[in-house]
Amino acid sequence: MNSFQPPERLLMGPGPSRIDPRVLAAMANPTIGHLDPQFIILMDEIKELLQYVFQTENEATFPVSGPGSLGMESCLVNLIEPGMRVVVCQNGFFGGRMREIAGRLGAEIILIEESWGRAIDPQKFRDTLKKHSDVRLVAFVHAETSTGALSDARTLVEVAHEFDCLTLVDAVTSLGGCELKTDEWGIDVCYSGSQKCLSGPPGLSPVTFNERALQHIKNRNSPVQSWFMDVEEVLKYWSGGLKRAYHHTAPINNLYGLHEALLLARKEGLENAWKRHFQNHRALVAGLEAMGLKMAVPEKERIPQLNAVEIPGGVDDQRVRMKLLNEYNIEIGAGLGQMAGQIWRIGQMGASSQAEKIIRTLRALEQLLREEGLQIPEGVSEKAADGVFAGA
Amino acid sequence: MNSFQPPERLLMGPGPSRIDPRVLAAMANPTIGHLDPQFIILMDEIKELLQYVFQTENEATFPVSGPGSLGMESCLVNLIEPGMRVVVCQNGFFGGRMREIAGRLGAEIILIEESWGRAIDPQKFRDTLKKHSDVRLVAFVHAETSTGALSDARTLVEVAHEFDCLTLVDAVTSLGGCELKTDEWGIDVCYSGSQKCLSGPPGLSPVTFNERALQHIKNRNSPVQSWFMDVEEVLKYWSGGLKRAYHHTAPINNLYGLHEALLLARKEGLENAWKRHFQNHRALVAGLEAMGLKMAVPEKERIPQLNAVEIPGGVDDQRVRMKLLNEYNIEIGAGLGQMAGQIWRIGQMGASSQAEKIIRTLRALEQLLREEGLQIPEGVSEKAADGVFAGA
Numbered sequence: 001m002n003s004f005q006p007p008e009r010l011l012m013g014p015g016p017s018r019i020d021p022r023v024l025a026a027m028a029n030p031t032i033g034h035l036d037p038q039f040i041i042l043m044d045e046i047k048e049l050l051q052y053v054f055q056t057e058n059e060a061t062f063p064v065s066g067p068g069s070l071g072m073e074s075c076l077v078n079l080i081e082p083g084m085r086v087v088v089c090q091n092g093f094f095g096g097r098m099r100e101i102a103g104r105l106g107a108e109i110i111l112i113e114e115s116w117g118r119a120i121d122p123q124k125f126r127d128t129l130k131k132h133s134d135v136r137l138v139a140f141v142h143a144e145t146s147t148g149a150l151s152d153a154r155t156l157v158e159v160a161h162e163f164d165c166l167t168l169v170d171a172v173t174s175l176g177g178c179e180l181k182t183d184e185w186g187i188d189v190c191y192s193g194s195q196k197c198l199s200g201p202p203g204l205s206p207v208t209f210n211e212r213a214l215q216h217i218k219n220r221n222s223p224v225q226s227w228f229m230d231v232e233e234v235l236k237y238w239s240g241g242l243k244r245a246y247h248h249t250a251p252i253n254n255l256y257g258l259h260e261a262l263l264l265a266r267k268e269g270l271e272n273a274w275k276r277h278f279q280n281h282r283a284l285v286a287g288l289e290a291m292g293l294k295m296a297v298p299e300k301e302r303i304p305q306l307n308a309v310e311i312p313g314g315v316d317d318q319r320v321r322m323k324l325l326n327e328y329n330i331e332i333g334a335g336l337g338q339m340a341g342q343i344w345r346i347g348q349m350g351a352s353s354q355a356e357k358i359i360r361t362l363r364a365l366e367q368l369l370r371e372e373g374l375q376i377p378e379g380v381s382e383k384a385a386d387g388v389f390a391g392a
Numbered sequence: 393m394n395s396f397q398p399p400e401r402l403l404m405g406p407g408p409s410r411i412d413p414r415v416l417a418a419m420a421n422p423t424i425g426h427l428d429p430q431f432i433i434l435m436d437e438i439k440e441l442l443q444y445v446f447q448t449e450n451e452a453t454f455p456v457s458g459p460g461s462l463g464m465e466s467c468l469v470n471l472i473e474p475g476m477r478v479v480v481c482q483n484g485f486f487g488g489r490m491r492e493i494a495g496r497l498g499a500e501i502i503l504i505e506e507s508w509g510r511a512i513d514p515q516k517f518r519d520t521l522k523k524h525s526d527v528r529l530v531a532f533v534h535a536e537t538s539t540g541a542l543s544d545a546r547t548l549v550e551v552a553h554e555f556d557c558l559t560l561v562d563a564v565t566s567l568g569g570c571e572l573k574t575d576e577w578g579i580d581v582c583y584s585g586s587q588k589c590l591s592g593p594p595g596l597s598p599v600t601f602n603e604r605a606l607q608h609i610k611n612r613n614s615p616v617q618s619w620f621m622d623v624e625e626v627l628k629y630w631s632g633g634l635k636r637a638y639h640h641t642a643p644i645n646n647l648y649g650l651h652e653a654l655l656l657a658r659k660e661g662l663e664n665a666w667k668r669h670f671q672n673h674r675a676l677v678a679g680l681e682a683m684g685l686k687m688a689v690p691e692k693e694r695i696p697q698l699n700a701v702e703i704p705g706g707v708d709d710q711r712v713r714m715k716l717l718n719e720y721n722i723e724i725g726a727g728l729g730q731m732a733g734q735i736w737r738i739g740q741m742g743a744s745s746q747a748e749k750i751i752r753t754l755r756a757l758e759q760l761l762r763e764e765g766l767q768i769p770e771g772v773s774e775k776a777a778d779g780v781f782a783g784a
Contacts, residue, residue, distance in 0.1 A: 028420035066458040069640035203643025248461035251595025
C-alpha cells in the first residue's frame with residue numbers, strides 16, 4: 001500500500017467541483033488548535049464571508065462540521081419536534097431525503113409531489129398550505145441536484161409566509177451559482193455544501209438561521225434529539241468573541257480551505273459569479289443541443305450550474321461515463337434514483353465553470369457519442385458553444 | 393481580509409496533535425469524485441488500515457464524516473432505542489457527553505459515577521450490572537481526555553460480557569497511543585478521532601462495529617433516529633466493492649490526509665508507537681515532577697499520551713497558557729468542566745510525541761513558572777527528562 005496520488009480529474013459532475021490550487025494550498029497549512037485565538041479570528045471571518053454569499057445578516061451563520069447531508073439533518077432536527085406537521089416538497093432525490101429525515105424525527109409529513117425534472121408548482125404549494133392551516137414549517141429544495149430543476153424560492157417563501165410558516169430551503173447546489181438572497185427573500189433557514197459552486201473542500205455545510213427560526217427553536221417543548229447538531233450548543237462555539245466554549249473539534253484544515261474559497265468568491269463578486277455560471281450554461285446547452293441531445297428540464301426551470309441531459313436511445317450510459325473518466329479524465333454525473341440510466345448531469349460549478357472546461361467536455365462527449373454510433377458532424381458542439389461565448 | 397497564514401504552533405494539548413508534513417501535503421492533492429473508482433480503492437485501503445490500528449477484523453470499520461463527537465453520537469444513536477436501559481460510566485467530561493447524548497435519544501440511564509481523575513472501578517461496575525439485569529448496553533470512556541485517567545477497558549468489557557451486555561468504548565484519545573485491542577478484548581463498538589494519536593486531519597471519526605452489534609441494530613424495533621448516522625445506510629457507501637451507493641459526499645481531501653497518516657502509523661508499527669508514547673510520557677512526568685509539580689492522576693491510572701498536572705497555588709492558569717502560546721508558540725490544554733483552573737492537560741500524541749518536543753515544552757513551562765514566582769532551579773526539568781531518555 002502506497003501514498004495515494006489521485007488522478008487530475010476535470011470535475012464536471014454534480015459536485016465536488018474543481019478546487020482552486022490556492023484553496024488546496026491553504027488546506028496544507030499547519031494545523032492549530034480549535035480554541036487558538038488565531039483560529040477564532042478565522043472563524044469570525046468565515047462567518048462574515050458566509051453572510052456575504054448567503055446575502056444575510058443572520059448572526060447564526062456558520063459551517064456545520066460535516067457534509068451537506070449533515071447540514072440538511074441539522075436544520076431539520078432543530079426545527080422539528082415529534083408530532084409536528086410539516087410540508088415537504090419532493091421533486092427529486094433530495095426532497096425525498098428531507099422527507100426521510102423528517103419522518104425519522106417523528107414529523108407528520110404532508111408531501112407535495114412534483115414530477116422529477118420540474119420545479120415546485122407555487123399554486124399547488126399555496127393550495128396545500130390553505131388546506132392544512134396547522135402547518136408551521138415548509139421545506140423544499142431550491143436547486144434539485146438530482147434533476148437539474150430550479151424552483152422559484154422567492155415566490156415559495158412569500159406564499160409560506162402568508163400562511164405564517166417557517167421556511168427551510170436546501171441551497172446545496174444553488175449557493176454561489178445562481179441568485180439566492182436569504183434576507184431579501186425572507187428565507188428563515190438555509191443550508192448548503194462547500195463543494196459545489198463555492199469550490200471549497202468537500203465535508204462542510206454552510207447554514208444560516210434567522211431570528212424567527214432561533215426563536216422557534218428556543219420555544220421547543222422537547223430537547224433537540226441530536227446533541228451534536230443542536231444549534232444552540234454549536235453556537236456557543238461559533239459565536240461569543242474570544243471567550244467561546246468548546247463543543248467539538250472543528251475540521252480545522254478544511255476550514256482553512258473554505259476561508260480561502262470564500263475569499264475568492266468575494267473577490268469575484270456574487271453577481272459576477274451568477275453571470276459567469278449562466279453564460280457558461282448557455283454555451284454548454286448550445287453545444288449539447290448542437291449534438292442533437294435534449295435537455296431534461298424545460299428552459300425556464302433549469303439550474304444553470306447543473307445541466308440534466310437525456311441519454312440518447314442506444315447509447316450505453318455506463319460505458320460513456322467510464323470512457324469519459326478513464327480516457328479523458330472528465331467526471332460527469334449519472335442519474336440518481338428514478339432517473340438512473342435516463343439522464344447525465346453535467347455540472348459547471350465554481351472553479352469548474354470556465355469556457356475551456358465546457359469546450360473540453362463537449363469535445364470529449366461528442367467523440368464518445370460518435371463512437372456509440374450517433375451521427376454527429378465533428379466540431380458542431382464546440383462551434384455552437386463558441387458562438388455563445390463570442391456573443392457574450 | 394486576507395488569506396489566512398496560521399502560526400506554527402507546537403501542539404502539546406489534548407488534540408489536535410501535530411500533523412506530519414506528508415499528511416498535510418496529501419490533503420492538498422487534487423479533489424476527485426466521491427464515487428470515482430480510484431477513490432473507492434482509497435476507501436478500501438483506509439478501512440484496512442483502520443482495522444489494523446483498531447486491531448480488529450470487523451468489516452464495519454470506517455471513518456465517520458465528522459469529528460469524534462459525531463462518532464460518539466453515531467455509535468449511540470445506532471445502539472439505543474427510546475426506553476432502553478443503558479449503563480453509562482462517568483469519570484470526566486466525555487462520559488458526561490455520552491450521558492447527555494444517550495438521554496436525548498430517550499435512554500433510561502443508569503449512571504456509574506467516579507471521581508474525575510480516577511479510572512472506572514471494575515467492582516462498582518460489576519455490582520451495578522448485577523443489580524440491573526435488564527441492561528443490554530454499557531458505555532464508557534477508555535482514556536478520559538478531560539482528566540488524563542485511563543480505565544481498564546479489557547476488564548470492563550469482560551465483566552460486561554458476563555452480564556450479556558454490548559460494550560461501547562470511547563477510544564478517542566487512546567487509539568494509536570496506548571494498548572487497545574478491539575477483537576482480543578471483545579469490544580463490540582468503538583469510536584475514535586483522527587486528530588489525536590493518529591495525527592490525521594481533524595474532522596474524522598474512525599469507528600468499528602462487530603457482528604454482534606450489527607445484529608443488535610438489525611433487530612431494532614424503531615428506525616435509527618438519525619438518517620445521516622444510520623450505520624446500515626452509511627455502510628452501503630463504505631462497503632460493496634466498486635458498485636456502491638451514494639450516501640453523502642465524503643470529505644475527500646480529509647480522507648487523503650487520514651490515509652497518509654495511517655500509512656505512517658502502520659510503518660512505525662502499533663506496538664512501537666505505544667512504546668514511544670509511554671517512554672515520552674515517563675520523561676515528561678519526570679520533568680514536571682522535577683519542577684515540583686504534582687500529577688493529577690495516580691500513577692497506575694494515567695494515560696501516557698495525555699498528562700494532567702495540577703496547577704500550583706498562586707500561579708495564574710490563563711496567563712501561563714497565553715504566554716506559552718504567544719511567546720513560545722506552544723499549546724497545552726486547560727482543564728475542562730469541574731477541572732477548569734485546577735489542571736493543565738499536556739498531550740504528547742502522535743507526531744507531537746517526540747523527545748525534543750517534550751524538552752521544548754518543559755523548558756518553556758519551567759521558565760514561565762519561575763516568572764510566576766516559583767523557585768525552580770534552572771534546567772532541572774530538562775535534566776530529569778534527559779535522564780529518562782538516556783536510560784531508555
